[in-house]
Each structure stands twice: as C-alpha cells, then as structure tokens.
Amino acid sequence: ATNLNEFMTIVHNLPLVAEPEIFGLHANANITKDTQETEALLSTIIAVESGGGSSSSSGDQSNKTDETILQTATEILNKLPQNFDLEEAQIKYPVDWSESRNTVLLQELAKFNNLITLIRTSLRDVIRAVQGVVLMSEDLEHLGR
Template identity: 30%
Template sequence: VFGLHSNALITAQINQAKKLLEAIVSVQPQLSAGDGGLAPEEIVSNMVSEFTSRMPDVISTANRHELSFAKEESGRTISLGVFLAQEIDRFNLLVGVVKASLAALAKAIKGLIVMSSDLEEMFNSFLIQRVPAKWTAVAYPCLKPLNSWVSDFIQRVDFMNSWAHDGPPTSFWLPAFFFPQGFMTAGMQMHARAHKIPIDSLMFETNVLTYPTPDDLPEPPETGVNIHGLFLQGAGWDLDGACLQESAAAVLFIPLPVISLRPVLCADVEDNGSKYSCPLYKTSVRAGTLSTTGHSTNFIMYLSVNRSSEAAAHWVRRGVASLCMLDD
C-alpha cells in the first residue's frame, strides 16, 4: 500500500522485539548465583579480565611513517596528517579511559576500593552487554552490544596504528573515525591547496567501484580518496551494472564495494537525473544533533549513486541509506 519492500516488515518486527527486550531487562531483578551458576561478580570479573588482556596500548607517534605526516611546500603538515593526529588524540583518550575504568572495576569487585556510582553503573552495564556510560561519553556513536563494541574498538585502533606507522592505505576505512566529516574536509582541502582552488567551490564526485574489498585495489587514486566499510540499507547493489537494485528477500543490509571520492568543481557537475542522493550515517538511528562545529553527530554526507531505471522517489520510499556500521 505504501510502496514499502517486504523487508520493511522484518525491520519493524526487529525494532519491536528490541523494545520489548529492553523493557524486560529494565524490570529484571539483579542476577544471583544459582545452582552451579556464576555469581554476577564472577561474570563481570571474567569480562574485565578478558577485556583488559585484549585492550590495545595508546597509539604512539614515534617511528611514524613519513608519508602519513608529509609536509607541504609551505612546511605545513598535509591536511590528512593533521586529521590523523587529531584522531590519534581522541583514540588515546578513549584507550586511557577504558583501561583506567577496567582496572578500577577489578579492584572494586575485589573490595580493594569503594564501588562508586560510576563503577556500579559500569558493573550493571556489563551484566546486560551494554557499553558503560563512562566510555560512551568520550567515544564515537555506536549501537553495538558490549562484546562487539570492544572488538570493533580494537579494530579501529589497529587501523589508526597501521595508517600512522605503515603509511596511508589505498583505501580508508571510513567507519574507523571519530569524525568522518573531518576526513572528508581534509581530503578536499588537500586537493584545493594542491590546485589553488577555493575549497567551497569543490564537491566530491562519488564512484562506486567494482572492487568488493580494498585488498583488490591495485593502487591508491591519483586524485581524491577511496573509502570502504560502508553498508547499504533498503536496497541491493548490482555490481555489474554499478547501480541500485531491489533488496533480496530477508536481506536487510549489504556491504558496499570500495567507493572513490574525487574532488571536482561544483560548476562542472551536471545533474542528468540518473543519480540518487544516498544519505550516509554513522549509525542506523539516522538522526543526530548539531555539534558545536555545525556538523551533525550522525549524518555525514550524501553519496550520489546510480539509481537504475527506477525514479529517485522510489528509493526514497524504500528508505535507502548507507551506514558506517551495523548494530551487532
């Protein structure tokens, strides 16, 4: 009736189930040790030990790769190098907070220090696989449960370490960043400075490549940047036709191939009506607030993708959007 895909019902049912489970968890009594079961303190203590053993060190800038922090002719660090340094600072702050809070919780469970309100909230969050508020306060937007959040966090730190010490990659894992909008601006600024063009006269031309993963890329682009790690919701992707297609039944998300972002002059871009402006979000919430920088806390940009023979309004009704990460 409303032009929705059959998958929309699945999404609605998943959302209803999540709300029901959250309501059940909110009224559940605290766990207690049953017959042969572990006490809550033992469960959380085991989780703390596991997370502590897996937690990475802060990202060092010693022995950094010269190309990652290359200098311009003027002597300034390239824009992507400045962005990388800012991201490293954010990650190091988060690593420090996570490590310190894990150590404090371990001591509190053993009775060596007082269980403060923050540590109690952290303890209860661990029991229901929720990321502690103390972590989310200094972290990036993420809806993953605790175990998945920790694994994702470690992968992000590994990527930043690799970029800093092994040099710029052929494709950048966009979901790894705290501030993807800053990455976009840095990439645009490098092109603007190299060609002495006002940055506000440029925009990114989107080209979804035929390479499913960055490992298939032969070399980095001469102009612009490649990004990967995005997911498409509400539609499928025809790799041969390089355009949107209807979602397969019961397939809610698909990984997008590597995407090329090439700076071009706004005046040179012609809109022939064959594109769909696909919004890109950090999380599946698809909503955010404006930060002090004027950027949304969730929306990143529009990706102009080929839309096949269907009108753009068709894909709007489908709710087609791209995401940096899934919720699991």
C-alpha cells in the same frame, strides 16, 4: 480578609497540591510527574533489594555476578589494543601544511589513545572495586552492569 481567622480559613481551603495549570503547565503534567516519581521509587526499591539481603541464595547470586564482572572486564582488558606510539606516527606522517590528513591523523590517534586509556583505567577500577580494594562508586557500579 481583615482578621486572622479569615486568613486561616482561606489558607485551610487552599488545595494541598497545586494543579499544573496554575504554573502554566498542561493538565497532563501530573501524569508525567507521577510517572517519574514512580520510576524513582521503583529504582530505589530495586537498588535496596539487590544491595541487601543476607540469604545464601542472594549471596551466591552476588558472587556469580562478581565473577562474571571480573571475567568480562579481564577479557576486555586483554583484547584492548596498545596505545599508538605518537612519536613514531609523527615521524612517519609529519605535519605538513600541504597534507592536512597527517594533522588529522595525529589528532585522531591522540584521541584514540585517550579513549583506550580511559577504558583501561575504568575496567581496572571496576576489577579493584569488585575485589574490594577500592570503593564501588555509582559510575563503577553502572559500568559493571
């Protein structure tokens, strides 16, 4: 190809969508790509449908969902155990080089406290988001489901 018209002809004859084999992929890669795009499209449509709507029935449903989230989060919060007193545990089970279980126990108690604290904080954030006190983030919305 030596002139502009020949280049233009070559470019116009190229396919709009490259086949997966060009990139070293299996021919079925298009199926996977199309499936993923369809799932993304449908999840976006569902999110738009459930998030919007001014009809009273969708408003009633939203209120019921909010009430359910508030009730469930409150119930879980009330059932959560208190954090372990790590200082008391260290006194009762002191770190001893001859008894490694004490060290492991104290480490696990600390991890458990971190987990319970995270759960408690997340539930409180969900409650505040449903009440409109804080913004509903994607993570909080996912947790509310």
